[in-house]
Amino acid sequence: MSARRPGTYLLGGVHRFGSVTIFLVQLLIQCVPALGRPRLLMMQIYNAGARSLIIIMLAGLFVGMVLGLQGYDLLRRFGSEQALGIAAALGLLRELAPVITALLFAGRAGTALASEIGLMRATDQLTAMEIMAVDPLRYVAAPRFLGGVIAMPLLTAIFSVIGLYGAQLVGVQMMGVDRGVFWSQTQGAVDLHDVNEGLMKSFVFGIACSLIAVHEGYHAEPTAEGVGLATTRTVVASSVITLLLDYVLTAVFL
Amino acid sequence: MTSTASSQATSAARTGDVVAAVHDLHYDAGGRAIFAGLDLEVRRGRITAIMGPSGTGKTTLLRLITRQVAPARGQVTVFGQDLASLGRSGIYALRRRMGLLFQNGALLTDLDVFENVAFPVREHTDLPEPLVRLLVLTKLQAVGLRGAATLMPGELSGGMARRVALARAIVMDPEILLYDEPFVGLDPISLGFILRLIKHTNQALGITSVVVSHDVQELATIADDSYLISEGRVAAAGTPAQLRASDSAAVRQFMTGSAEGPVPFHYPAPDYAHQLLEADER
Numbered sequence: 073m074s075a076r077r078p079g080t081y082l083l084g085g086v087h088r089f090g091s092v093t094i095f096l097v098q099l100l101i102q103c104v105p106a107l108g109r110p111r112l113l114m115m116q117i118y119n120a121g122a123r124s125l126i127i128i129m130l131a132g133l134f135v136g137m138v139l140g141l142q143g144y145d146l147l148r149r150f151g152s153e154q155a156l157g158i159a160a161a162l163g164l165l166r167e168l169a170p171v172i173t174a175l176l177f178a179g180r181a182g183t184a185l186a187s188e189i190g191l192m193r194a195t196d197q198l199t200a201m202e203i204m205a206v207d208p209l210r211y212v213a214a215p216r217f218l219g220g221v222i223a224m225p226l227l228t229a230i231f232s233v234i235g236l237y238g239a240q241l242v243g244v245q246m247m248g249v250d251r252g253v254f255w256s257q258t259q260g261a262v263d264l265h266d267v268n269e270g271l272m273k274s275f276v277f278g279i280a281c282s283l284i285a286v287h288e289g290y291h292a293e294p295t296a297e298g299v300g301l302a303t304t305r306t307v308v309a310s311s312v313i314t315l316l317l318d319y320v321l322t323a324v325f326l
Numbered sequence: 327m328t329s330t331a332s333s334q335a336t337s338a339a340r341t342g343d344v345v346a347a348v349h350d351l352h353y354d355a356g357g358r359a360i361f362a363g364l365d366l367e368v369r370r371g372r373i374t375a376i377m378g379p380s381g382t383g384k385t386t387l388l389r390l391i392t393r394q395v396a397p398a399r400g401q402v403t404v405f406g407q408d409l410a411s412l413g414r415s416g417i418y419a420l421r422r423r424m425g426l427l428f429q430n431g432a433l434l435t436d437l438d439v440f441e442n443v444a445f446p447v448r449e450h451t452d453l454p455e456p457l458v459r460l461l462v463l464t465k466l467q468a469v470g471l472r473g474a475a476t477l478m479p480g481e482l483s484g485g486m487a488r489r490v491a492l493a494r495a496i497v498m499d500p501e502i503l504l505y506d507e508p509f510v511g512l513d514p515i516s517l518g519f520i521l522r523l524i525k526h527t528n529q530a531l532g533i534t535s536v537v538v539s540h541d542v543q544e545l546a547t548i549a550d551d552s553y554l555i556s557e558g559r560v561a562a563a564g565t566p567a568q569l570r571a572s573d574s575a576a577v578r579q580f581m582t583g584s585a586e587g588p589v590p591f592h593y594p595a596p597d598y599a600h601q602l603l604e605a606d607e608r
């Protein structure tokens with residue numbers, strides 16, 4: 073029994089990976105007609121993006137402020153507190169903003185997506201569409217997936233900006249780092265490649281988190297317990313995949 | 327000779343009349359045989375009642391006719407086409423000629439009543455907005471809910487939701503309409519509405535109707551043909567009156583809802599007195 077278990081888990085994992093991949097291909101095919109329905113798409117960008125704004129902005133501000141405090145303390149030991157701007161900007165743009173945005177997205181928008189689609193499954197709404205000869209992948213899944221993919225880089229950009237403002241707030245206003253030095257150092261050291269790295273990461277995280285949420289919701293057991301399970305799995309799987317992909321992407325970009 | 331010819335002609339006419347047919351259907355779920363050799367026919371322009379005790383797979387039969395699931399063995403034919411021979415697009419093309427009324431209505435919760443009824447029209451046609459409005463309002467008027475057009479599904483009672491779902495099911499003028507337990511959980515007034523609507527859509531719009539239910543008394547008032555399903559096959563078929571006059575005690579028991587008959591009230595159990603005494607001894 074105990075010898076069989078790792079094998080069973082492995083098989084389950086492979087099966088799951090296969091089913092998610094097939095689902096992604098089906099979803100991408102349906103994304104083409106979904107792009108032709110701007111109203112439906114805007115609605116989903118609003119749901120996934122605009123409705124996550126407050127939590128993203130708040131988190132961005134606090135993460136930036138902590139970065140300002142910790143960075144200042146660390147850099148002061150080497151007498152180079154002027155480099156705070158560079159440290160904060162690079163840390164945020166390349167690493168913290170995409171990763172934390174993705175984790176928050178999974179908790180806020182991902183769970184909402186999974187539970188909404190799961191409930192549609194449980195209340196026969198998806199079946200009703202199939203009976204009306206409307207493909208729920210096209211009408212329900214694809215616009216939500218695309219909405220998430222588009223919203224994530226936008227949220228990440230906002231997170232970076234607010235985070236940098238938070239770092240500046242602590243470093244310049246509270247700790248007394250020179251404002252001109254802070255911004256000029258930042259401007260000089262950060263180039264387009266750094267911004268691109270963050271945006272590319274957020275785009276990949278957007279695909280992964282939206283795919284997991286839509287897949288879990290779409291394949292949820294049509295019961296209250298099934299919808300709950302789909303929501304939990306969305307957060308767990310999205311978080312782990314985000315961190316794993318982050319390592320892979322960082323290794324590729326460096 | 328003439329009698330043979332005429333019987334052949336009748337049979338041919340009947341075959342042409344058959345909108346949906348199920349032949350030698352076998353279906354298992356969870357290791358249990360739901361259907362074991364089911365045969366039935368749905369004829370054009372008639373109301374066919376499919377009755378049976380709870381758990382006999384009546385809803386599963388609708389899922390098989392709409393090809394949400396595939397049978398283990400046997401044939402399901404709709405509009406003369408074998409469902410097994412059709413691909414996904416073929417099934418979708420066929421479904422556009424069918425309507426299904428779900429037990430819970432299955433209305434889309436993010437759209438209001440009007441948009442729910444307009445949904446299939448918008449998805450399948452490019453009709454201009456005034457025409458869509460006209461179509462939707464006509465169907466809502468037919469189910470008596472034109473005034474509820476702006477309500478959200480969450481604001482409707484069970485009976486109203488089912489009427490909206492009916493308006494949505496008929497908005498594309500299907501040729502066959504399937505009703506899944508349309509009378510469950512309705513108050514007498516709503517039940518009367520739904521009964522009249524089923525009869526009306528059948529007679530006024532000429533839609534072939536299949537009603538799956540265990541509410542025998544209600545069904546008997548509207549059904550043209552009835553099938554009683556038990557233990558995976560058709561236990562009896564005919565008009566409701568014929569079923570009530572059946573020789574089979576089990577069929578009569580179901581039709582009259584009697585507690586006395588071959589279908590026992592008690593789940594198999596050891597002797598009552600013996601079990602009580604046994605409990606005493608402990």
